[in-house]
Amino acid sequence: MLGEATKVTFAMKGLIALAFAGSIGMTFVVLACALQQYNNWWPFFVIVFYLLSPIPMVIARRYRDEMQASSVCHELAIFITTGIIISAFGLPMVLARAPRSQPVIEWGACGLVLAGNIVVFITILGFFIAFDSEDVDYSIWA
Template sequence: MMGDLPGHLRTCLHTGKLALLAILVSGGIVLQILACALYNNWWPMLTVIMYVLLPMPLLFFSGSDASLLSESDNSWVNATKFLTGASAVGSIAIPAILKHAGVIGWGALAMELSSYFVFVLAIMCCIRMNDDDDYSFL
């Protein structure tokens, strides 16, 4: 389908996809900061540590031929899956623990979790964009 379009139109569509990713990531950052600023409590910023740690196993351990969605006998791929999963769970667990301890309120928890899901949506869109065989930016 994309091969039938003129080059300038394809470039415009890909630029729009990148703009969508930028809007999603900046929306997640805004929600993260608002969760702290609106409630005058900066403890929810602990989640940023997990957001930084989340892609690290994928960058360091996963080879270019390894797929995280398939079964593998490679121990490095299994370690990558484990560490990525632990970081993803930590991104949800930190705000939940803070709420349970009474450090943050329900509004901050809701904004933190919505920020997480916006970031996950951005990652899913990025993965989907990289599946296009005629365009890749990573």
């Protein structure tokens, strides 16, 4: 019985740490949009990439073949997820450079969005690593 309590405590601490890290990353993105010298809400569109990035891996996990360590579906999901993550890093850079005479966002806002991207994507990766095991007993959260 003590082992179950320890497992629940460890899972709760991990979930709290992931929630804290995610809120820090989102704070960077909101600061990039809301600070007075930037005052431009275009960088907030990276939220779309945060929402899209876990979807291919969730779908691939649903159709994973237990016999093979790697499958075509899993590899395709990794490829699509990589494209989504690269797009999330590319969007603020493009917004900071184009058009050259009057960029859409400032480079400081771009830096804050990139810092937020790093934190949020590491948080998403941490969630998949922490809660990827098949032996998770979902009744411990009820």
